[in-house]
Amino acid sequence: MKTLIAYGTKHGCSQKCAMELSRELKDKIEIVNLRDKINIDLSKYDRVVLGGSVYIGRIQKEVTDFISGNLEELLKKEIGLFICGMQENDMIKKEINENFPAELINKAKTVKHFGGEFNFNKMNFMEKVIVKKVSKVTSDKSDILHDNIKKFAMDLNS
Ligand SMILES: Cc1cc2nc3c(=O)[nH]c(=O)nc-3n(C[C@H](O)[C@H](O)[C@H](O)COP(=O)(O)O)c2cc1C
Numbered sequence: 001m002k003t004l005i006a007y008g009t010k011h012g013c014s015q016k017c018a019m020e021l022s023r024e025l026k027d028k029i030e031i032v033n034l035r036d037k038i039n040i041d042l043s044k045y046d047r048v049v050l051g052g053s054v055y056i057g058r059i060q061k062e063v064t065d066f067i068s069g070n071l072e073e074l075l076k077k078e079i080g081l082f083i084c085g086m087q088e089n090d091m092i093k094k095e096i097n098e099n100f101p102a103e104l105i106n107k108a109k110t111v112k113h114f115g116g117e118f119n120f121n122k123m124n125f126m127e128k129v130i131v132k133k134v135s136k137v138t139s140d141k142s143d144i145l146h147d148n149i150k151k152f153a154m155d156l157n158s
Helices: 013-024 060-076 088-101 102-105 125-135 146-157
Strands: 004-008 028-035 047-055 080-083 109-115 115-118 141-144
Touching: 004 013, 004 102, 013 047, 013 115, 013 141, 013 146, 028 080, 047 060, 047 102, 060 102, 080 102, 080 146, 088 102, 088 109, 088 141, 102 146, 109 146
Parallel strands: 004 028, 004 047, 047 080, 080 109
Antiparallel strands: 115 141
């Protein structure tokens, strides 16, 4: 089984989660940052994991573009979907439902929230203002859900 992990990221958390996931999976893995815009030959993979992080409700455009441009082929693969974000529970469910097409969510073997991080050094001025105002957080915070990454890998390995 050959697996592609294709992700979007702005500040690096989704990349960190993708790398952690790759260490938990049994198969041959290739990891691609969708911002690098390399040509991906999906026919090489049996399984595709797609994920990214949410900013003001939206996942990276390169993730949605990749999905919409390859939806038919993706629906023929084994699929895993993940999202990074600092919201919780119902808000995260809403973000998953709003950022991935319903048919891909229904096809997915596993869909999980991998948590997130606030890294103030990597935020621009406006991002800092938004985070301080909306989340009331004023310093770095890491809430990566390592158990969810493990469970995601177990679902795919089983
Ligand atoms: C300006 C800003 C807006 C954000 N908006 C959301 C949001 O709408 N929902 C959410 O769950 N997390 C939100 N987050 C948290 C990010 O998703 C979180 O920092 C994530 O770990 C970033 O992942 P990345 O480093 O892969 O880009 C926001 C963070 C920033 C800085």
